[in-house]
Amino acid sequence: MFHDRSRYQSSRGYQLAPFRFSPLDGSRYIATNDVGEYVVLPREELVEFISHALPPDREAYKSLKSRHFMFDEYSRVALELLALKYRTRAEQLASFTGLHIFVVTLRCDHSCPYCQVSRQAEGRLDFDMSQEHADQALNFMFRSPSPALKIEFQGGEPLLHFERIRYIVERAKALNQVHGRDLQFVIASNLSRLTDEVLAFCREHGVLLSTSLDGPEALHNAQRPVRGGDSHQRTIDAIRRARQTLGPDAVSALMTTTQASLERVEDIIDEYVRQGFHGIFLRNVSPYGFAVRQRASRQYGVEAWVEFYKRGLAHILRINEQGYPLQEEFTAILLQKLFSPRGSTYVDLQSPSGIGIGALVYNYDGAVYASDEGRMLAEMGDFSFRLGHLSRDSYESIMTSETLLTHLSDTMPEGAPMCGDCAFLPYCGADPVFHQATLGDAVGHKAFSAFCKKQMGVLRHLIGLLEDDSRARDILLGWR
Numbered sequence: 460m461f462h463d464r465s466r467y468q469s470s471r472g473y474q475l476a477p478f479r480f481s482p483l484d485g486s487r488y489i490a491t492n493d494v495g496e497y498v499v500l501p502r503e504e505l506v507e508f509i510s511h512a513l514p515p516d517r518e519a520y521k522s523l524k525s526r527h528f529m530f531d532e533y534s535r536v537a538l539e540l541l542a543l544k545y546r547t548r549a550e551q552l553a554s555f556t557g558l559h560i561f562v563v564t565l566r567c568d569h570s571c572p573y574c575q576v577s578r579q580a581e582g583r584l585d586f587d588m589s590q591e592h593a594d595q596a597l598n599f600m601f602r603s604p605s606p607a608l609k610i611e612f613q614g615g616e617p618l619l620h621f622e623r624i625r626y627i628v629e630r631a632k633a634l635n636q637v638h639g640r641d642l643q644f645v646i647a648s649n650l651s652r653l654t655d656e657v658l659a660f661c662r663e664h665g666v667l668l669s670t671s672l673d674g675p676e677a678l679h680n681a682q683r684p685v686r687g688g689d690s691h692q693r694t695i696d697a698i699r700r701a702r703q704t705l706g707p708d709a710v711s712a713l714m715t716t717t718q719a720s721l722e723r724v725e726d727i728i729d730e731y732v733r734q735g736f737h738g739i740f741l742r743n744v745s746p747y748g749f750a751v752r753q754r755a756s757r758q759y760g761v762e763a764w765v766e767f768y769k770r771g772l773a774h775i776l777r778i779n780e781q782g783y784p785l786q787e788e789f790t791a792i793l794l795q796k797l798f799s800p801r802g803s804t805y806v807d808l809q810s811p812s813g814i815g816i817g818a819l820v821y822n823y824d825g826a827v828y829a830s831d832e833g834r835m836l837a838e839m840g841d842f843s844f845r846l847g848h849l850s851r852d853s854y855e856s857i858m859t860s861e862t863l864l865t866h867l868s869d870t871m872p873e874g875a876p877m878c879g880d881c882a883f884l885p886y887c888g889a890d891p892v893f894h895q896a897t898l899g900d901a902v903g904h905k906a907f908s909a910f911c912k913k914q915m916g917v918l919r920h921l922i923g924l925l926e927d928d929s930r931a932r933d934i935l936l937g938w939r
């Protein structure tokens with residue numbers, strides 16, 4: 460971060476506020492401050508600014524002043540305004556944990572090669588969550604002070620243990636008569652077991668569905684093997700039935716990028732349009748579970764994914780220009796971080812990291828994890844993000860545990876090497892589980908970090924589009 464040593468004694472017209480700068484491309488720099496404002500400047504203008512030599516009638520002067528990169532004699536309230544914006548951006552921290560993931564079973568009927576969990580065969584009932592653990596998890600969840608609580612059911616395939624989902628939803632609603640929170644429910648499912656009974660239950664209790672759709676039929680079926688080989692058809696049929704019963708917006712979908720997807724981003728996006736979706740999350744594969752046991756020929760580097768993302772975003776912008784509203788969800792999160800005074804609550808891009816304080820995971824066996832990826836890492840034998848057990852540990856002992864507090868203090872990028880000087884920091888995060896899995900420690904040397912390369916690649920591209928392409932900018936600003 461750039462600190463002006465003469466900040467409060469300058470006799471040269473204006474004083475500099477703290478900010479960071481990084482190259483955007485060959486000739487321009489991006490400067491950001493701690494409240495998430497940014498300005499793009501040619502190198503010469505940045506040098507003039509830092510040298511206190513920028514004339515007040517220059518456009519850049521006005522931009523830098525209005526975005527709190529400098530104070531002059533006419534901006535007396537600037538420091539107070541800056542502090543207020545900083546508090547607003549951090550206020551979500553006070554709400555504490557809003558997302559509570561209940562892993563009701565590890566059993567699954569699919570055998571996806573990129574699966575991040577140690578899924579179990581359908582008959583293995585010993586991998587189901589007991590009612591006792593469900594009760595303990597609910598009591599634990601209601602200890603969180605968050606006014607809004609989202610329960611997300613995951614697996615395995617959670618609908619293989621629908622009775623536990625039913626119990627948890629009904630029990631949560633009964634307990635909420637006393638607690639009075641804003642409750643939401645989501646089932647993350649491949650939808651192959653979406654019966655009429657499940658749909659009726661979802662309608663009665665306002666439960667939303669989130670599923671996986673990896674692209675056109677052949678690609679999806681190759682990536683998501685199931686007995687009968689018809690995962691795509693089952694998913695599409697279930698989406699249609701769910702929309703009929705629950706409404707057009709009750710089902711969302713996620714895709715995972717594999718080596719086979721890399722050349723087919725346009726086909727994947729077109730499939731989402733064909734199926735009537737207005738959002739798609741271009742997700743890279745994560746380095747956990749079965750995904751890391753794949754042959755090297757099936758893995759790809761982060762640079763390949765960034766190219767995939769850029770091509771995909773260009774295609775999505777063309778589709779919008781043709782009149783069909785479609786947004787890329789990762790981009791939408793970054794746009795929120797770039798332009799919303801409150802930033803974004805997306806757990807993976809927080810400082811400190813969202814582990815534990817943004818999301819908690821109650822595993823089928825009663826173990827409590829700081830994040831979904833943390834429990835995936837544990838399935839691989841690394842228990843760094845295991846916080847305790849529902850039967851043995853209290854809310855207080857888990858939320859003030861050395862494990863969680865150490866990770867949280869380690870995951871404020873403001874103090875991490877490289878991040879502390881990086882202009883992209885206000886829009887970035889820490890992702891300690893990813894760094895633990897790939898680099899062996901939760902902070903991670905960012906020069907070798909695929910997370911960092913992805914963030915820089917995507918943010919440089921996005922900010923470049925916002926600066927240079929007015930049609931793209933108009934569309935993107937509608938996604939926030």
Ligand code: SF4
Pocket residue numbers: 872877878879881882883884887888905910911912914915
């Ligand atoms: S992870 Fe990389 S992009 Fe993100 S703040 Fe740190 S150095 Fe910048």
